[in-house]
Amino acid sequence: MRNWDPRLTLRHYHQVRHAGRFNASPPMVLAGGFLFLSLMGALLLWMPFSTHHQIEPITALFSAVSAVTLTGLSTVDITSTYTPVGQAILISLVQIGGLGFVTFSIVAALALGKRISLQHQALAQEAFNQTNVATVKQTAYAIIKITLMLELLGIALFTLWWSGSTDFLTALGRGIFHTISAFNNAGVSIEGTHLVGHVDNPAVILLTTALIILGGIGFSVLNDIRQKKAWKTLAPYSKIVLIGSAVMNLIGFVMIWLLEYDNPLTLGPLDAGGQALAAWLQNVTTRTAGFNSVDIASLEDSTTLLMMLYMFIGGGSLSLASGIKIGTFIVLMAAAYSYIFQRPQVVLLKRAVSADTVQKSLALLLVTATLIFSATLIMTMIEDAPFISILFEVVSAVSTTGLSRDLTPTLSWPSQFLVIVLMFIGRLGPLTLIYSLSIQHRGRVRYPETNFQIG
Amino acid sequence: MRNWDPRLTLRHYHQVRHAGRFNASPPMVLAGGFLFLSLMGALLLWMPFSTHHQIEPITALFSAVSAVTLTGLSTVDITSTYTPVGQAILISLVQIGGLGFVTFSIVAALALGKRISLQHQALAQEAFNQTNVATVKQTAYAIIKITLMLELLGIALFTLWWSGSTDFLTALGRGIFHTISAFNNAGVSIEGTHLVGHVDNPAVILLTTALIILGGIGFSVLNDIRQKKAWKTLAPYSKIVLIGSAVMNLIGFVMIWLLEYDNPLTLGPLDAGGQALAAWLQNVTTRTAGFNSVDIASLEDSTTLLMMLYMFIGGGSLSLASGIKIGTFIVLMAAAYSYIFQRPQVVLLKRAVSADTVQKSLALLLVTATLIFSATLIMTMIEDAPFISILFEVVSAVSTTGLSRDLTPTLSWPSQFLVIVLMFIGRLGPLTLIYSLSIQHRGRVRYPETNFQIG
Ligand SMILES: [K+]
Ligand SMILES: [K+]
Numbered sequence: 001m002r003n004w005d006p007r008l009t010l011r012h013y014h015q016v017r018h019a020g021r022f023n024a025s026p027p028m029v030l031a032g033g034f035l036f037l038s039l040m041g042a043l044l045l046w047m048p049f050s051t052h053h054q055i056e057p058i059t060a061l062f063s064a065v066s067a068v069t070l071t072g073l074s075t076v077d078i079t080s081t082y083t084p085v086g087q088a089i090l091i092s093l094v095q096i097g098g099l100g101f102v103t104f105s106i107v108a109a110l111a112l113g114k115r116i117s118l119q120h121q122a123l124a125q126e127a128f129n130q131t132n133v134a135t136v137k138q139t140a141y142a143i144i145k146i147t148l149m150l151e152l153l154g155i156a157l158f159t160l161w162w163s164g165s166t167d168f169l170t171a172l173g174r175g176i177f178h179t180i181s182a183f184n185n186a187g188v189s190i191e192g193t194h195l196v197g198h199v200d201n202p203a204v205i206l207l208t209t210a211l212i213i214l215g216g217i218g219f220s221v222l223n224d225i226r227q228k229k230a231w232k233t234l235a236p237y238s239k240i241v242l243i244g245s246a247v248m249n250l251i252g253f254v255m256i257w258l259l260e261y262d263n264p265l266t267l268g269p270l271d272a273g274g275q276a277l278a279a280w281l282q283n284v285t286t287r288t289a290g291f292n293s294v295d296i297a298s299l300e301d302s303t304t305l306l307m308m309l310y311m312f313i314g315g316g317s318l319s320l321a322s323g324i325k326i327g328t329f330i331v332l333m334a335a336a337y338s339y340i341f342q343r344p345q346v347v348l349l350k351r352a353v354s355a356d357t358v359q360k361s362l363a364l365l366l367v368t369a370t371l372i373f374s375a376t377l378i379m380t381m382i383e384d385a386p387f388i389s390i391l392f393e394v395v396s397a398v399s400t401t402g403l404s405r406d407l408t409p410t411l412s413w414p415s416q417f418l419v420i421v422l423m424f425i426g427r428l429g430p431l432t433l434i435y436s437l438s439i440q441h442r443g444r445v446r447y448p449e450t451n452f453q454i455g
Numbered sequence: 456m457r458n459w460d461p462r463l464t465l466r467h468y469h470q471v472r473h474a475g476r477f478n479a480s481p482p483m484v485l486a487g488g489f490l491f492l493s494l495m496g497a498l499l500l501w502m503p504f505s506t507h508h509q510i511e512p513i514t515a516l517f518s519a520v521s522a523v524t525l526t527g528l529s530t531v532d533i534t535s536t537y538t539p540v541g542q543a544i545l546i547s548l549v550q551i552g553g554l555g556f557v558t559f560s561i562v563a564a565l566a567l568g569k570r571i572s573l574q575h576q577a578l579a580q581e582a583f584n585q586t587n588v589a590t591v592k593q594t595a596y597a598i599i600k601i602t603l604m605l606e607l608l609g610i611a612l613f614t615l616w617w618s619g620s621t622d623f624l625t626a627l628g629r630g631i632f633h634t635i636s637a638f639n640n641a642g643v644s645i646e647g648t649h650l651v652g653h654v655d656n657p658a659v660i661l662l663t664t665a666l667i668i669l670g671g672i673g674f675s676v677l678n679d680i681r682q683k684k685a686w687k688t689l690a691p692y693s694k695i696v697l698i699g700s701a702v703m704n705l706i707g708f709v710m711i712w713l714l715e716y717d718n719p720l721t722l723g724p725l726d727a728g729g730q731a732l733a734a735w736l737q738n739v740t741t742r743t744a745g746f747n748s749v750d751i752a753s754l755e756d757s758t759t760l761l762m763m764l765y766m767f768i769g770g771g772s773l774s775l776a777s778g779i780k781i782g783t784f785i786v787l788m789a790a791a792y793s794y795i796f797q798r799p800q801v802v803l804l805k806r807a808v809s810a811d812t813v814q815k816s817l818a819l820l821l822v823t824a825t826l827i828f829s830a831t832l833i834m835t836m837i838e839d840a841p842f843i844s845i846l847f848e849v850v851s852a853v854s855t856t857g858l859s860r861d862l863t864p865t866l867s868w869p870s871q872f873l874v875i876v877l878m879f880i881g882r883l884g885p886l887t888l889i890y891s892l893s894i895q896h897r898g899r900v901r902y903p904e905t906n907f908q909i910g
Contacts, residue, residue: 259836301842302835309828332821339818345902352902355810362817363794366787373764380757381714387756388842447800447807 031428033100038065038424041093050086058413063090065420068097069427070320072187072290072402073393075409075416079191084173087190091177098184098215098320099147101427143219146226147183154179154211161203162192182211185320187290187402195281199293200274208291209284216287217245218316236351237327241316244326248310252283255306265298286310288321290402297389297405304388304405311399312368322400322426324364331361367430372398375422382415383407397422486883488555493520493879496548505541513868518545520875523552524882525775527642527745527857528848530864530871534646539628542645546632553639553670553775554602556882598674601681602638609634609666616658617647637666640775642745642857650736654748655729663746664739671742672700673771691806692782696771699781703765707738710761720753741765743776745857752844752860759843759860766854767823777855777881779819786816822885827853830877837870838862852877 041064044050046057059075063082066073067090082090159168159175166174170192178193180186189195198204214222224238231239257279260267267275278293285291286307299307314323330348335358338346346353375394383390389405396403397419411419496519499505501512514530518537521528522545537545614623614630621629625647633648635641644650653659669677679693686694712734715722722730733748740746741762754762769778785803790813793801801808830849838845844860851858852874866874 300835301845302832305828305832305835305842332817335814336818336821339814340822347902350902358814358817359790359794362787362813363791366791367795373760377757377760380755380760386841386843387760390756447802447805 030101030432034068034097034424034428037093037096037100038068040064041068041089044089045082045086049083050089051082052080055081058416062416062420064093065423066402067091067093067186067188069400069423070094070098070184070186070322071397071400071423071427072181072189073397073404073408073419073423074188075411078188087177090188091180094184094186094188095180097427098186099144103144142226143223146219146222150211150214151179151183154183154207157207158204161207166192178208179211182208182289182291183215183320185212185215185289185315185322187285189291195291195293196295199278199281200270202273202277205277205281205293209281212284212289212291213245213249216289216315216319216321217241218319220318221316236349240330240348241326244330245316248287248313248326249283252286252306252310253280256282256303259300259303259306260294263298263300266294282307283310286401286403287326288314288323288399288401290396290400292403296403301388304392307403308392308395311395311401311403312372314399314401322429324361324368328361328364331357332365335361364430368398371422371425371430375418378418379415382412382418385410393419394422398426400426485556485887489523489552489879489883492548492551492555493523495519496523496544499544500537500541504538505544506537507535510536513871517871517875519548520878521857522546522548522641522643524855524878525549525553525639525641525777526852526855526878526882527636527644528852528859528863528874528878529643530866533643542632545643546635549639549641549643550635552882553635553641554599558599597681598678601677605666605669606634606638609638609662612662613659616662621647633663634666637663637744637746638670638775640667640670640744640770640777642740644746650746650748651750654733654736655725657728657732660732660736660748664736667739667744667746668700668704671744671770671774671776672696673774675773676771691804695785695803696781699785700771703742703768703781704738707741707761707765708735711737711758714755714758714761715749718753718755721749737762738765741856741858742781743769743778743854743856745851745855747858751858756843759847762858763847763850766850766856766858767827769854769856777884779816779823783816783819786812787820790816819885823853826877826880826885830873833873834870837867837873838865840865848874849877853881855881 038061042057042061045063046055046060048054050060055076059081062073062075063078065071078087078090155172155175157175158178159172162171162174165171174190174192177188177190181188181193195204195208218241220235221238221241224235228234234242253276257267257275260279261275262268267278270278281291281293287310312323313329314325315321317325317327331346331353334348334353335346337343346358372391372394375398376391379390379394380387385407386405389407392403392405393407393411395401400423408419493516497512497516500518501510501515503509505515510531514536517528517530518533520526533542533545610627610630612630613633614627617626617629620626629645629647632643632645636643636648650659650663673696675690676693676696679690683689689697708731712722712730715734716730717723722733725733736746736748742765767778768784769780770776772780772782786801786808789803789808790801792798801813827846827849830853831846834845834849835842840862841860844862847858847860848862848866850856855878863874
């Protein structure tokens, strides 16, 4: 499944709009839907039945947006603030926000593909490796089915595990909450599912990371694997993302272990197996699930810097993870490489990457970097906290990771509002948001080229 | 004067090498020359006649590289460490490193243009707006002449100024040292020229910033202005750089003033005029001259963040400033803008920017960012200092700015060595260095395009 290209969509939307069929572009529908879901969620969380004690409206809004955008940052302790009803609302927002985003994207792309252009239809088909639109629709439903099956499996295993130490209903509740939170890369935890208590527990850690990886790799890759089964026949994009993820996971795991093994506040007290599990969890969860089994504020600055890069890159396209996406990062690196080594094309696994894709990656990189820079600048003016904690908080919000160096609960309300905006933009994708706001200026004039000094 | 494109140069070099005329590529000659100059300088600075007391070899090397690369970082206090002879050696290294780099680049480009290709020759001519190579050579000499004239003017004015408060010879020494240091964007100071003592002195501050701006805007722009005089007839590149520099200077000046006016450790104690002068100096000198008239370590984190961006961007191409260059930054922003607003070309002032230029800008951005990330990661492992100070030090070294949050004198020797390498790469230009090391792999195979998900 190819990531729906907002540029194509917008162009088609304008064509369709003039034909009088549509009234809003998909990015606007998506943004509107997220906003509506967040406000409804905030209202519900603000109700007396959701909380143990009265909370501020901005606290409820923060929690709702954090859940809908799959971020997991929180200004309050979830277990002591929200009742079981409130917790159920929270995890429902996660599930709707997660699967809703992905299926909406698919359906919008398919609907547009069907109604409008042969070109778009062809793209959707090629991406799905299907021969007609009817089977494409089946594939979309199959994706939802896969999701529910994986989640049911996760719930069963976690419930089984936790029923060993608590009553069945509590175990089931925790199992549902934790599985949805992990598969959707949301990183929200309630009592008993806080991973700090399970730091060296292989069952919990490995099952959690498996769910995170499956949710964060992207549905096109999952679908490709489901259909083709053999490595050799996978689409080039699927192979690139699988290789890239494996390499990043290996480097992250080794680096975090090496940087933290002698840190008495993090991995230091654990035995070798426990250290490996803790390093593995922190590596996986940084792109961009946001769980933690050690104290994030106690990590070394070097580890923190590495984690900021990992949050920035994030997971696969059309997945439940955010960030600029691993495909974007690989395209950018390949473009730089091909310029330096004077290759005539940007090539990945013997397939050329189009100039348009490179340009879109560059735009996404610069828009995201500008967003992080501006937000960090504003927050350093407002908050009196170490620079690294503020930068980490902003990157975590924009990438909807949800890790924090204990800064979130102390944020002033302007900063809370800023983080809400960042989470929202981060999950919608900076480019999608800009597209939905931008007016088309398609110039007809061609300008002559001029020499331009750079570097 | 168009910036010499190392890619073209390297290609031509290979052609010429096979014809048996050249033995080394211009980037290698340049890197070799810088290395030789640095080692010779270090040896001279290490001699007893250069110092008041015995110094470590790495201290001498650090000072020499810092001077040759026009950085101005120092692990020691220059006045109390180096004798007048040592100081004369230092400022000679600055002058040779500064003008040498620029003229070598010009001569190399011209020599190659003359000997090899009509295409390159045409490029050089167009950039110089000359009709034949003979007049191009004259223009190159004219640039050197302009430089020496501007420096003589600066020396005269500064000597005049300082002779009011000290004897003539001391004033002349200071005038020469400070003028060369300012025009070459080197930022090295000796007793009496430390700008902290002149923070609200209009004569010193305005003259210094004028020299910095002239040295940092780029010789092609200076030459264009000298020849055409009228704004309307300037080359598009010259206009873009002049507008971009003016906008950056205005924003930087206002932002620093606003962020620091109530900081009791920086602008707070000054009156409005003094605050304006201090904000103006700190704004101008951050791209990438590196003087300071207030305590850098006492600046707000927000100001520090803004300054890191300014150091990263730097000055004009083919100038005495470093950074990724203002032209590169503008091309990147224009490329992102044109993708978001769906323009068919990247356009600046009704002139299209070539795809090749955009790709080179992207490569330079990513290589520089990777360099900064890696160096910061290493230094956070080695040094026990606040993250923001380490990041600032690394950005300052890579951009050869030379500002420091008091970290340089406390660096361990591995970090000192790292900073030496960063200054060296930063002045040569990360791309130039990689070109000079890279082997050509010009593929003959064209690969088919594939869809690639990003974002
Ligand atoms: K998350
Ligand atoms: K400098």
